[in-house]
Amino acid sequence: MTHDPGFLTTMLLILVSAAVTDNILLTRFLGMCSFIAISREVKTSVGLGVAVCFTTTCTAGLNSLLYHYALLPLSRMVPPGYDHAILSLQLLLFIVVIAGFVQIVEMIVERYSPKLYFALGIYLPLITVNCAILGVCLFMVNKGYGVLQSVAFGFGSGLGWLMAIVLMAGIQDKVQHSRVPAALRGPGITLIVSGIMALAFMGFTGIIRI
Numbered sequence: 393m394t395h396d397p398g399f400l401t402t403m404l405l406i407l408v409s410a411a412v413t414d415n416i417l418l419t420r421f422l423g424m425c426s427f428i429a430i431s432r433e434v435k436t437s438v439g440l441g442v443a444v445c446f447t448t449t450c451t452a453g454l455n456s457l458l459y460h461y462a463l464l465p466l467s468r469m470v471p472p473g474y475d476h477a478i479l480s481l482q483l484l485l486f487i488v489v490i491a492g493f494v495q496i497v498e499m500i501v502e503r504y505s506p507k508l509y510f511a512l513g514i515y516l517p518l519i520t521v522n523c524a525i526l527g528v529c530l531f532m533v534n535k536g537y538g539v540l541q542s543v544a545f546g547f548g549s550g551l552g553w554l555m556a557i558v559l560m561a562g563i564q565d566k567v568q569h570s571r572v573p574a575a576l577r578g579p580g581i582t583l584i585v586s587g588i589m590a591l592a593f594m595g596f597t598g599i600i601r602i
Contacts (some may be wrong), residue, residue: 403540407544407547409548411549411552415549416524416528417524418552422522422524422527423522423523423524424586427553427556428586430561431560431561431564433511433561436561437560438554439501439508440516441550443501443516443519444522444525444550444553445550446497447490448525448528448547449546450493451529452529452542453539453543455486455489455529457539459482459533463479463481463485466478467479482533486530494517494520501516524549528549531545556593560586560589567581
């Protein structure tokens with residue numbers, strides 16, 4: 393007999409799994425470009441991480457609603473053989489939703505935190521093409537999550553991305569005052585540290601199963 397976890401337990405397991413054991417950045421290696429470029433200062437890393445977390449949570453919920461209540465019903469209405477064509481529109485739909493939502497986030501950050509807006513520079517609007525955001529939306533479909541489960545998965549994935557970039561920023565701050573060989577300074581040591589962090593997170597693989 394299998395134990396059926398309650399709703400809140402399931403949501404918590406999805407969230408923790410997405411943040412730690414299935415970290416979108418350190419186990420899936422999505423969103424590495426902005427991670428490496430911004431993780432030089434803790435303050436800007438926190439700002440970008442929060443923006444990514446907010447974006448993954450909201451876009452996962454919005455795209456899940458559109459997928460379950462628009463694309464799936466439409467795929468059942470078309471003649472046999474054309475349902476896959478309808479479902480293939482999910483990629484285009486997800487990208488449009490992400491792009492529109494990131495524009496809203498950008499305007500909010502510019503309005504209420506001009507310092508952070510200029511510190512993040514081009515990497516704030518580039519959240520639109522951050523493959524981690526789209527990856528979350530595609531993974532939630534592959535995993536068969538409902539709307540609330542998708543929101544929990546999106547929040548957990550964003551939280552994991554935030555945690556990873558803040559950890560890297562803290563390590564980078566220490567590395568700047570350490571004796572690093574000239575050939576490894578800059579992106580070199582960042583990639584090495586990223587690999588070690590990824591190994592640490594991958595050590596949790598299999599602990600939580602949904």
